[in-house]
Amino acid sequence: MTNFWTETVKRLTPYVPGEQRSGAHITKLNTNENPYPPAPEVLQAIRGVEGDQLRRYPDPESVELRTTLAEYHGLSIDEVFVGNGSDEILALAFLAYFTNGKPLQFPDISYSFYPVYCDLYGIEQKLVELEPDYSLSLERFEANLGGIIFPNPNAPTASAVPADAVSRLLEKHTEQVLLVDEAYADFGGESVVGLIRQYPNLLVSHTFSKGRSLAGMRLGVAFGHPSLIEGLQRVKNSFNSYPVDALAQAAGVASIKAEDYYRQTLTSIMQTRQQAVSDLQNRGFEVLPSAANFVFAKAPDGNAEQVFRKLNDAGVLVRYWNKPRLDQWLRISIGTAAEMQALLSALDA
Ligand SMILES: *Cc1c(COP(=O)(O)O)cnc(C)c1O
Secondary structure, X not given: OOOOOOHHHHHOOOOOOOOOOOOOOOEEOOOOOOOOOOOHHHHHHHHOOOHHHHHOOOOOOOHHHHHHHHHHHOOOHHHXXXXXXXXXXXXXXXXXXXXXXXXXXXXXXXXXXHHHHHHHHOOOEEEEOOOOOOOOOXXXXXXXXXXXXXXXXXXXXXXXXOHHHHHHHHHHOOOOOEEEEOOOHHHOOOOOHHHOOOOOOEEXXXXXXXXXXXXXXXXXXXXXXXHHHHHHHHHHOOOOOOOOOHHHHHHHHHHHHOHHHHHHHHHHHHHHHHHHHHHHHHOOOEEOOOOOOEEEEEOHHHOHHHHHHHHHHOOEEOEOOOOOOOOOEEEEEOOOHHHHHHHHHHHHO
């Protein structure tokens, strides 16, 4: 049969998300989902959406949601962009700022969607090596290239760089866009959203998927100088005018307003994380310091693949990569205390 794919599509190696298996006996610690439900007000807001709001197209500019986000962060609406998950925002941002003919810089161990977008758009990659202890040295980024992106905290290592280090990086690199992917900033890292007025080349992306328990809703945000935001809007309006549906807009507004609820669930996750680190260490794991809702842990004797398989057989899903420098490690999402207990019981068995 003729294959009608273009050369670009033939060359793609698409991103592979963690397995979405579910069931009564599954403990799912493989995709960094939040173990707690969204705030009750969020579910109420979704149920409150009227038939008329679904019959009509949603607000293409998501004005109420962006206004709510702007007020929450002390910004103005033209500094805020929302999209169908932060992955979509990254895809738009790569097209808007990084298809400039120069290599994009990002850590060699990092979110595996970045190389996928590079391949899709034909962007050359300049990988920046993590240190032997898996930390990211921002001094390693070079001047006069096509841009810089990194997650902070990083994935899958969970380690964070402080905001003042990001400031120093921005002082040095005023000529290329820096995209800081703060998908995990809710779990104790330092956000640099407050720096966007100082640095017109800084874009910061957030997601409702992790800290705000809305992975199933698909909602992401970006903050930056109005000119960066306008660039995203130009790409969005050349691709899909309505990426954020009416349910997601309603859920997003309610979520931002339910601050007390999220403060509690985030605190619980950070407490469970602290306990999980010592429980894993007591079982011979080496665990990197984590500022995220997951930990990156080296299996005893580096035997991660075997541990991964046995956990999988026992219905405990974690993430494993058979790749250099990662193949002795597991990425384990922080669940409820009961879910972490299921992990420990399976490990002990
Ligand atoms: C989860 C994650 C995202 C994507 O979040 P969505 O809003 O669900 O698309 C982006 N970046 C990193 C580093 C992530 O881990």
